[in-house]
Amino acid sequence: MTLPAPGSREPLPAGFVDALRARFGERFSTAEAVRAHHGHDESHFPDMLPDAVVWPHTTGEVVEIARACHAHRVPIVPFGVGSSLEGHVLALHGGLSVDFSQMNRVLAIHGDDMDAVIQPGITRKQLNAALHGTGLFFPVDPGADASLGGMASTRASGTNAVRYGTMRDNVMALEVVLADGRVIRTGGRARKSSAGYDLTALMVGSEGTLGLVTELTVRLHPLPEAVSAAVCAFPDVDDAVRTVIQTIQLGVPVARIELLDTLTVQAINRYSKTSLREAPMLFFEFHGSAAGVEEQAQTVQEIARENGGKDFEWATRPEDRSRLWAARHDVYFASINLRPGCRGVTTDVCVPISRLADCIAGAREDIAASGFIAPIVGHVGDGNFHTVILVDPDSADEIARAEALNRRIVERALAMDGTCTGEHGIGFGKQDFLVAEHGDAAVDAMRALKLSLDPHNLMNPGKVVRAG
Amino acid sequence: MTLPAPGSREPLPAGFVDALRARFGERFSTAEAVRAHHGHDESHFPDMLPDAVVWPHTTGEVVEIARACHAHRVPIVPFGVGSSLEGHVLALHGGLSVDFSQMNRVLAIHGDDMDAVIQPGITRKQLNAALHGTGLFFPVDPGADASLGGMASTRASGTNAVRYGTMRDNVMALEVVLADGRVIRTGGRARKSSAGYDLTALMVGSEGTLGLVTELTVRLHPLPEAVSAAVCAFPDVDDAVRTVIQTIQLGVPVARIELLDTLTVQAINRYSKTSLREAPMLFFEFHGSAAGVEEQAQTVQEIARENGGKDFEWATRPEDRSRLWAARHDVYFASINLRPGCRGVTTDVCVPISRLADCIAGAREDIAASGFIAPIVGHVGDGNFHTVILVDPDSADEIARAEALNRRIVERALAMDGTCTGEHGIGFGKQDFLVAEHGDAAVDAMRALKLSLDPHNLMNPGKVVRAG
Incomplete structure (x- = not known):
């Protein structure tokens, strides 16, 4: 595959940096070591550093970040724990890494309905620790102690998917911040629904290219x-x-x-x-x-x-x-x-x-x-x-x-x-395989869908489909 | 809800009718009784007749139909057996009803992999009859002997979804003809995949508004x-x-x-x-x-x-x-x-x-x-x-x-x-409920997705989202 030339990166606009620094203080950084940590995953690809990193705490803050990036046309790369094996967190075109590790709360556990509402930064071990004593567990287990937001984004599965399914089967609903800062809610807590297009399934596996997941409702299973x-x-x-x-x-x-x-x-x-x-x-x-x-x-x-x-x-x-x-x-x-x-x-x-x-x-x-x-x-x-x-x-x-x-x-x-x-x-390493697997027409359709939600190609650009 | 005024219907262009009649012969009809049958379902809504009906046999024929409709801007309404309870087959804006009842073959049964490849017009009873002796069955059972294409389009479920899931869980792959006649293949026969956006899940439940399903790969279960x-x-x-x-x-x-x-x-x-x-x-x-x-x-x-x-x-x-x-x-x-x-x-x-x-x-x-x-x-x-x-x-x-x-x-x-x-x-009867359930932003996103694949709003127009 071809990596973008280093020259293809625009420096962050000064107004953008100043505004985010003023708004987020210690939770915004352009330090080299911080950027290095966020431009690195478990793949064999060379590190590609974002220009800055921000740690939101709430959906409202993610909206502010998305709006700022949208206004200044700054790429956004979401970051969970960096356990990706396909370079998902690498900032191919620079931009802002949005680190969700401080958005890691359990918002609700509905034991009677066997679901939980969580923030995307929580890891699977943290979630299962929070479920201790409920008689329920979250089964999807990709090995690494990945964040649930990251697992949803790659449609992760792992050792017990053969029995309990993948993230496709275990994410019931999402809250997603779109490229322009609009917030959508997809799916719901009912066990099934025929209400409109399955935006939840569209977002699961979209690798951060369609929006930023800020909340998940996940299915739990009886121990x-x-x-x-x-x-x-x-x-x-x-x-x-x-x-x-x-x-x-x-x-x-x-x-x-x-x-x-x-x-x-x-x-x-x-x-x-x-x-x-x-x-x-x-x-x-x-x-x-x-x-x-x-x-x-x-x-x-x-x-x-x-x-x-x-x-x-x-x-x-x-x-x-x-x-x-x-x-x-x-x-x-x-x-x-x-x-x-x-x-x-x-x-x-x-x-x-x-x-x-x-x-x-x-x-x-x-x-x-x-x-x-x-x-x-x-x-x-x-x-x-x-x-x-x-x-x-x-x-x-x-x-x-x-x-x-x-x-x-x-x-x-x-x-x-x-x-x-x-x-x-x-x-970004398997884009040619994606075409070989699904054909040009299907990948063109994916690109059209991507651009309908993210016309400026700001959301994790260069991943899944080439839309630049 | 408001029904479109009868005056909002354009008559079919003569060239379009002549071309389809020449191409499909007996498999194209503008007869009143035929149109009446195709403008009626099990809902309480008043019948709304299409202007003509066609019965394709192959994906290639569906492509020809889609291209003709696209060239002449004629709405397309897919028809299975007419067992919808929400007016899906009613031709709100007239146009062509595409009746899939003669595309009802089983293309392959992969017993070892527990899947089957079928045409959309096959009904669930026909499918299970074809599976007789394999030790496998297709579980989704909405009561009516609906067509599998129709069941996929409404994300149907029924009595045993509590154990075997809905059409969301049991459709593995689709072949879909888009509004302009392009053919896409979604999903695959592997039990799981993280290869790109989940177009299969997007199509399942889209009620014919994103494309025409011409082939399905469905999951089978051991008896x-x-x-x-x-x-x-x-x-x-x-x-x-x-x-x-x-x-x-x-x-x-x-x-x-x-x-x-x-x-x-x-x-x-x-x-x-x-x-x-x-x-x-x-x-x-x-x-x-x-x-x-x-x-x-x-x-x-x-x-x-x-x-x-x-x-x-x-x-x-x-x-x-x-x-x-x-x-x-x-x-x-x-x-x-x-x-x-x-x-x-x-x-x-x-x-x-x-x-x-x-x-x-x-x-x-x-x-x-x-x-x-x-x-x-x-x-x-x-x-x-x-x-x-x-x-x-x-x-x-x-x-x-x-x-x-x-x-x-x-x-x-x-x-x-x-x-x-x-x-x-x-x-078309629950569009306001869809907004109440998911919010304006999510429904706007659905509309953007719809128009990215069907910019002229020809595919079952007036259903799911208002995009006219």
Whole structure:
């Protein structure tokens, strides 16, 4: 992809800076270190700093910020915790980073209706801590302790989407500040509605390019009566994948079913001080009534055994489960740790479940041919898997070769009716894949929609669709 | 609401009529009887005839039709089976009705991936017949044997949405012909994706105002291993509603949980020749493993008993279940039958489950004060219920009073964080409610989106948002 030339950035107008500094005081900064923090994420892309950062506390303040940016034609880049893997927070055209970390309150918990109204800066761990004692939880779990606003913006999912769905399924309503400062409310707290266009779904996954999310109403779920987790090793990745496919096709409502290849298990053992058998492995979690969990586990054990799975190792105590899933969540950092000083080029394809074995087998061949260290890990119940290609960030050659490897994996997934991104988003690195996946006409339609709400292309410009 | 004056209709350009007649032959008609059939639905609104009707067979033909309409600025109104309750098929501004009944093929069934690719004219019964023997079914069931294209367009749901979701959750991908004849493909067959704006969700529920759906990929579900159904009578509607609320809050995964008030049960007994106890009643259906169904049924029986529910009557044989649900599905016609010659003004509010008892109690008071015959029936597991207000279609006074009653019910639902329509859509009768529910700014955003894809307002003009 081509990055914008540094010269394409206009300095912030002096009047704009003075006005925001006067209005926000300590909550507005142009300091280099602050800008550096906000121009950096977990992707392999080079940092691209915003010109200034502001920390709003209320929707009204976000409106003021949007109006000021609109009046001065200053780009706006929303910032959660910076855990994006696709460069979403990078300020391609400079402008203002709006950091939502101080808008992180729970506004309401409606236990009887199983929903919560929250500000966008709250992280998933903070939200679940706030739900402690209610008997409810928020299930979407992308691994990183991301902000809910960021998760909504990338349509995030993660380990238990196979049971509880993605952000698409768990965001009921939004408050959004548009480019010109107008505030819209989308969706509602009713469990379903046919009232007009589904603006909530349009905003979820729009990566900050249509507006700034200032409030979310999210669906909560009852804590399961019983939970059990297990790991199971397999002779080969193929055997594990076949186990997954059969489990899903049988309709077993597994809560989590995660694949780790041998290299990933080795990385985890080294990074998280675990002693897992170093072989391809599935991590399972079952949620339900005591009897239901038992029934699910038995069915899956049989399927695994038929596919050569070695004994299930059960994690029955909550602390064992936590350790297991903490290790799974650290996979990204454990992988990066396999090669000191490297960064990860992370693939994120997702295919129909019947094609998963072929898709992963093809990816393994590509990786072997590439010579890269690239562990494979996946939310395989959804047909989604990642390879973390470890590259030297200072080697243009390695980055180009890693991007070529990613491209081969994406092209294969698209040929299998899959998607170039299951959960990380388009950012600016996958715009050509977006066209390859949906076609010019659909991407033109996306661009028309974008410009109808943001005619000056101020909202996270350069991401999702090229509209400049 | 105000209907457009008859004088606001332009006659079709002669060149347009000649060209379509030459191209489509017998599949193009301007006959009065044909137009009358296509200008009529199940709503109480007066018929409004299109100027002509065409029956395409392929996406390519739909493209030709759209291009011709675009060139001549002729409005397009899509037509499925005419079962809309909100006047969606009425040709407010004349134009061409595009009847999809001959585009009703199943294009692919992917059993291993649990999805099917279909044309929009197929009805839900036709689809399920085509799935016979696959072990899979399509769950969304709005009662009427509606077309899938129509169901997608109104974001339909029905009796088992409480378990399987609405059309929002069960449409994975679409092919859509835009106003100028461009064809876009949205979504895909992967179980999840973060690739760009969710055009599928934007199209689902857009009531034909953004484009013509020419192909759908829908999610299928495994036929449950075990099914059981039951009816249970209650002393009062309140007791039944409390049973529903407690069942949902406990997280019991009921497949269907339907409320019928005494008047509805009487209407069913008369119309469907059943002998149900004439009292407020819940219809239940449980899906799952044999043990799971047993567990669910026991839990719900206990809850019902605590709320004064009389003995569950089980329908264990498939033919008994079919009779029960056929009677439930005929509720609309059974209700209409209570007053010969009448039509129904159907309310469709949906509220957070905790407010359902209050919302229904308020509606009952309003109905009692109104003097109308208006049975209550509902998909109460979602917080959604209907009242069918029986009006003399020739009495402007009755229609005005029925609309006032509907308005009171809607205003109460909105005050309870609910929606004016759970599943029937906005059409042209609920546009003011749409503004009341979402606010001017959100509806302005919907209008901007609409005009970005359909700048001449040719696609089902006058529905959802006023864009003329």
